[in-house]
Amino acid sequence: MLARPEDTAALLEQDHAGDGDTWLRLCEEYARLRDPLWRALLTAWPPVAPLPTLLRRIGVTQLPDFARFALLPASQMGRELFSGRCAGEILAGNAMHADIPPGAPGSGMDGWLMTMLAQDVGVPSPTGGTAPLAEALRRRAEAAGARVETGVEVERVLVRGGRATGVETAGGRRVRARRAVLADTSAPALYGRLLDRDVVPAGLHARLERRFTWDLPTLKLNYRLIAPLPWRAQRARGAAVVHAGRDLPGLVDWAADLGAGSVPDAPFALVGQMATVDPGRAPAGGEALWLFTHLPRDARDAGAVEEATTASERMLDDLAPGWRDHVIDRWRQSPADLEEADPNLGEGGVAGGTMQLFQQAIWRPTTGLGGARTPVAGLYLGSAATHPGGGVHGGCGHIAAQLALRDARWWGRPLARAGVGATRRLQAEPPRW
Numbered sequence: 001m002l003a004r005p006e007d008t009a010a011l012l013e014q015d016h017a018g019d020g021d022t023w024l025r026l027c028e029e030y031a032r033l034r035d036p037l038w039r040a041l042l043t044a045w046p047p048v049a050p051l052p053t054l055l056r057r058i059g060v061t062q063l064p065d066f067a068r069f070a071l072l073p074a075s076q077m078g079r080e081l082f083s084g085r086c087a088g089e090i091l092a093g094n095a096m097h098a099d100i101p102p103g104a105p106g107s108g109m110d111g112w113l114m115t116m117l118a119q120d121v122g123v124p125s126p127t128g129g130t131a132p133l134a135e136a137l138r139r140r141a142e143a144a145g146a147r148v149e150t151g152v153e154v155e156r157v158l159v160r161g162g163r164a165t166g167v168e169t170a171g172g173r174r175v176r177a178r179r180a181v182l183a184d185t186s187a188p189a190l191y192g193r194l195l196d197r198d199v200v201p202a203g204l205h206a207r208l209e210r211r212f213t214w215d216l217p218t219l220k221l222n223y224r225l226i227a228p229l230p231w232r233a234q235r236a237r238g239a240a241v242v243h244a245g246r247d248l249p250g251l252v253d254w255a256a257d258l259g260a261g262s263v264p265d266a267p268f269a270l271v272g273q274m275a276t277v278d279p280g281r282a283p284a285g286g287e288a289l290w291l292f293t294h295l296p297r298d299a300r301d302a303g304a305v306e307e308a309t310t311a312s313e314r315m316l317d318d319l320a321p322g323w324r325d326h327v328i329d330r331w332r333q334s335p336a337d338l339e340e341a342d343p344n345l346g347e348g349g350v351a352g353g354t355m356q357l358f359q360q361a362i363w364r365p366t367t368g369l370g371g372a373r374t375p376v377a378g379l380y381l382g383s384a385a386t387h388p389g390g391g392v393h394g395g396c397g398h399i400a401a402q403l404a405l406r407d408a409r410w411w412g413r414p415l416a417r418a419g420v421g422a423t424r425r426l427q428a429e430p431p432r433w
């Protein structure tokens with residue numbers, strides 16, 4: 001669904017005079033930077049090729065302020081740019097799609113990018129849910145000559161002479177890899193389970209064990225309703241996704257509770273109303289509703305899940321009184337359920353690890369060269385565990401595939417050897433800092 005910048009600006013202008021113009025200015029700045037900015041974000045780190053164009057578009061004299069803008073916490077960005085309440089809440093609510101607290105550096109950029117993408121291209125949602133997206137990928141791979149097998153667990157990555165030579169499945173079948181193994185797994189699974197311990201440098205083990213941080217555990221409640229959710233707020237009716245439950249100061253409190261390890265009394269939640277964009281997913285005339293919130297990292301047991309469920313449903317009582325009368329049934333996915341369904345969702349996190357700055361770029365999943373390179377030749381990590389992280393953007397797999405293809409060329413081989421060697425050296429010793 002695409003909301004035009006002018007429509008958003010008109011609403012923000014009603015909230016506070018001048019905020020509409022500021023919004024349009026932000027959209028214009030985004031449009032100027034968009035192409036090189038996304039190329040820089042969705043390419044291997046460091047983004048050497050798109051950087052000159054990006055820097056030229058930003059302008060030398062504006063660069064220090066752009067760098068500052070990129071580091072702003074969402075709460076500060078809203079306060080600096082706008083005089084009213086609503087624009088800052090849009091930025092902060094969008095920032096909360098990742099797990100960077102609204103008072104932490106980088107969350108503002110996250111909110112700005114999400115919001116600007118929504119204004120620019122909308123928020124795409126595949127008809128029929130995510131399964132058709134996976135099917136489309138399968139069709140495309142098969143059309144290019146690939147053989148796709150699903151439902152087969154890989155238990156080991158085989159390595160000989162420091163090079164990945166294939167994989168072994170749970171059934172004991174060995175699949176040889178002539179050129180490369182691309183792992184779409186979590187970092188702890190690849191380095192801690194799938195590879196023999198002695199092929200992984202000691203310093204990488206140390207960093208993973210002591211430092212690697214999952215993103216916040218997720219609780220997802222799914223409902224079938226006989227009628228749309230009876231929101232008090234008219235504008236929430238018909239919106240595909242609603243940021244519900246907390247205003248900006250409330251978001252700061254909510255994130256602080258999560259950081260302190262307690263289940264927040266009142267949650268912040270993303271609430272999806274799929275019938276608004278894809279009625280086929282809901283009962284006729286009704287709604288396919290999901291509610292997505294987080295638990296603290298250290299409190300995600302059954303008791304915490306129950307507490308957060310109760311708080312989330314109480315929130316809906318306040319925002320959409322009478323909603324319970326519409327419920328046909330509920331299906332709950334706790335952090336443990338999510339991880340059981342997909343081992344990449346460690347501790348119920350959905351982004352392959354925290355998206356905070358300390359675990360981004362060359363620090364994702366742990367200190368290295370950034371991107372898909374691993375310390376084993378011919379083995380690439382192409383999941384959300386690597387830069388640019390979680391989300392259905394395909395960037396991580398694309399970067400891994402590009403690197404594997406480059407390494408396989410005659411001129412890429414010396415670069416590959418140098419890259420693996422540098423990675424091994426960087427990760428040989430445990431960190432002193």
Ligand SMILES: Cc1cc2nc3c(=O)[nH]c(=O)nc-3n(C[C@H](O)[C@H](O)[C@H](O)COP(=O)(O)OP(=O)(O)OC[C@H]3O[C@@H](n4cnc5c(N)ncnc54)[C@H](O)[C@@H]3O)c2cc1C
Pocket residue numbers: 152153154155184185186189220338341342343344345350351352382383384385389390391392393
């Ligand atoms: C409920 C939910 C809602 C989300 N909503 C959004 C959203 O609206 N927008 C957005 O951009 N992102 C969203 N995300 C996040 C996004 O889905 C993930 O960040 C993204 O899918 C990560 O991609 P990936 O390739 O790293 O891992 P995955 O998509 O998890 O794919 C990894 C696949 O590999 C399989 N696998 C793992 N280990 C093995 C093994 N050893 N052997 C064989 N197979 C294995 C897994 O089962 C899985 O099928 C959501 C995530 C969840 C869970």
